[in-house]
Amino acid sequence: MQTIGLGYDSHRFADDGELKLGGVKVPHNCGLLGHSDADALLHAVTDAILGAAGHDDIGELFPDTDPQYRDTDSSVFVAKALEVAAGEGLSVVNCDVTVLAQTPKLSGAKQQIKARLAELLSIPPERVAVKAKTNEFMGFVGRSEGIAVVAAVMLSDTPGP
Ligand code: CDP
Ligand code: ZN
Numbered sequence: 480m481q482t483i484g485l486g487y488d489s490h491r492f493a494d495d496g497e498l499k500l501g502g503v504k505v506p507h508n509c510g511l512l513g514h515s516d517a518d519a520l521l522h523a524v525t526d527a528i529l530g531a532a533g534h535d536d537i538g539e540l541f542p543d544t545d546p547q548y549r550d551t552d553s554s555v556f557v558a559k560a561l562e563v564a565a566g567e568g569l570s571v572v573n574c575d576v577t578v579l580a581q582t583p584k585l586s587g588a589k590q591q592i593k594a595r596l597a598e599l600l601s602i603p604p605e606r607v608a609v610k611a612k613t614n615e616f617m618g619f620v621g622r623s624e625g626i627a628v629v630a631a632v633m634l635s636d637t638p639g640p
């Protein structure tokens with residue numbers, strides 16, 4: 480059996496700080512605002528894993544009102560979602576991500592993000608796709624107010640090669 484999950488997340492740019500996407504520091508003049516490390520990419524991937532496992536969103540496992548998750552490295556959320564999936568006998572087949580960001584350009588960081596995601600999900604890099612789009616200057620992404628990410632993850636109860 481294979482199941483598919485979809486995840487979405489968005490965060491507003493902060494005035495300063497480091498930008499982290501997919502567990503990778505991306506060169507930019509500011510980071511994103513958020514309770515944890517604000518890694519919108521890993522949050523979207525976490526929700527996609529949870530969705531494919533038939534669970535609801537990340538906020539149910541990690542309430543953003545809980546002080547223990549302040550500044551948390553978001554790879555912790557991915558690991559927890561994988562644990563939830565494993566509890567149902569499911570593991571990741573592939574992961575497909577689209578980052579919506581007017582700025583910065585992600586071309587330089589994409590390979591690194593892909594490698595890190597593959598590592599976090601325990602799948603080969605060929606099973607991970609990381610795409611980036613501007614929003615053609617439309618909406619909050621287009622005005623560079625923040626970044627949005629959509630992610631799809633497929634899970635299977637049959638371990639792949
Ligand atoms: O041409 P199209 O409208 O499909 O895409 P775009 O939003 O104009 O972005 C063109 C290309 O720039 C994308 O296909 C990505 O390869 C790259 N890109 C990027 O590296 N980082 C971004 N934040 C946005 C786009
Ligand atoms: Zn988030």
